[in-house]
Amino acid sequence: MASIIGLIKRCHSAFISPPSTTGVGAQAEPPLRFGILGAAAIAPPALITPAKSHLDVTIYAVAARDIQRAEQFAKKYGITKFYGGKTGYQELLDDPQVDVIYNPLPNGLHYEWTMKALAAGKHVLLEKPSGDTAEETRRMFDFAERKGLVLLEAFHYRFHPAVQRLKAILDSGELGAIKEISASLAFPKGFIGDDNIRMNFDIGGGAMMDCGCYPLSCLRYLTSSNPTEVLSASATRYPKDSRIDTATTASLLFPSAAPDSEPIKATLRCDFSVPPRFGFIPRWPDITARVTCERGTVELFNFVMPVIYHSITVRPEGGRVRTEKAYTFPDGSGKKGEEWWTTYRHQLEAFVDKLRGREPQTWVDREDSTSNMVWIEKIYEVTGLGSRPQSEFQIPESE
Structure with missing residues (x-):
């Protein structure tokens, strides 16, 4: 009963009515003013709701x-200004009151509008995957560094205590070196419809792009390394456009975790449309990271949105099985957070700390973002589908 009550309290504070202030992030200077490119469905949970509990953030435009649509979105969420029409995005970027841009546009538009935002002198919080190709990602980070601006790819799960606790268990050596690892993000059939932008090749659609980037990132994070080889990869092709994958699985090799040991074997799975069991029983989403080590195993259920519910199950060889929860960081760690903070709220805290010149509790840097795109492209190459189309946009040489 207590766990159910806790779940209800967390979800109410996280998604419905977050405290108006938490006392974290208060500044003497004016709050950072965010502008959102596109009235996307992801914007409320990813930014608008988390911002309600951050004293140093206001959603301005x-x-x-x-x-x-822009006007309706602004009225619904209490946003001061709105822009629309063919020039709406650029008008937002040109608004001198906007300090930061949140870019949740379709994948194929990430590069163009992030480059334009940086050219306008705005910091950028960029939805994943960062671009359609690794080359786009490199160019964006090069440009951000040249302009002295902060660019963060929004791999929000990385900022939550749950996945960081899993990594701490692995890094502690309790279970010995990693031997095998797998990560999955798979949705039941019907979760993503045929008309969804994720099914559009021209704007960077595909399961490996959208949900596959998470388990790939997770594998890389937990092993503290990049793959060395794609052993195999296969894709389920979308019947209406064979260039799009509705599901992808891949087997990878990572460097060995201990001297004289075998390379780490890794498995990645992503799926937009897992069929119902027996043809009619809907399946739960599979959002799991599993690790087999020399002296036991550990599994994290729901690494992407752990605030709702998660479990870290540790099975040491010859020892007692235990289940841990990590809704907050350990006392004395010096890391901020409340039990109801979503991954997005933790991410926003770190992003604002970076913008204000403070040390964020963790970060996703340019190497991390670029490497993830490199291996997304390598997996697509092995499936035979190839990379998504690279943007033709070019920033003016004067910039």
Whole structure:
């Protein structure tokens, strides 16, 4: 009963009515003013709701292709300004009151509008995957560094205590070196419809791009390394466009975790449309990271959105099985957070700390973002689908 009550309290504070202030992030200077490119469905949980509990953030403006949609979005979420029409995105970037841009546009538009935002002198919080190709990612980070601006790819799960606790268990040596590892993000059939932008090749669609980037990132994070080889990869092709994968699985090799040991064997799975069991029983999403080590195993269920519920199950050889929860960081760690903070709220805290010149509790840097795109492309190459189309946009040489 206590766990159910805790779940209800966490979800209410996280998604419905977060405290208006937490006392974290208060500054003497004015709050950072965010502008949102596109009235995307991800914006409320990823930024608007988390910002309600951050004293140093205000959602100031939104832009959409349809000005009526922009206006409705602004009114619904209490946003001061809105822009729309063919020039709406650029008008938002040109607004001198905007300090930071949140870019949740379709993958194929990430590069162009992130480069334009950086050219306008704005910091950028960029939804994953960072671009359609690793080359786009490199160019964005090069440009951000040249302009002296902060660019963060929004791998929000990395900022939560749950996945960091899993990594701490692995790094502690309690279970010995990693031998095998797997990560999955798979949704039941019907979760993503045929008309979803994720099914559009021209704007960077595909399961490996959208949900596959998470387990790939997780594998790389937990092993503290990049793959050395894609052993095999296969894709389920979308019947309406064979260039799109609705599911992808891949077997990878990572460097050995201990001297004179075999390379780490890794498995990645992503799926937009897992069929129901027996043809009619819907399946739960599979959002799991599993690690087999020399002296036991450990599994984290729901590494992507652990605030709702998660479990870290440790099975040491010859020892007692235990289940841990990590909704907050350990006392004395010096890391900020409340039990109801979502991955997005933790991410926002770190992002603002970076913008204010403070040390964020963790970070996703340019090497991390670029390497993830490198291996997304390598997996696509092995499946035979190939990379998503690279943007033709070019930043003016004067910039």
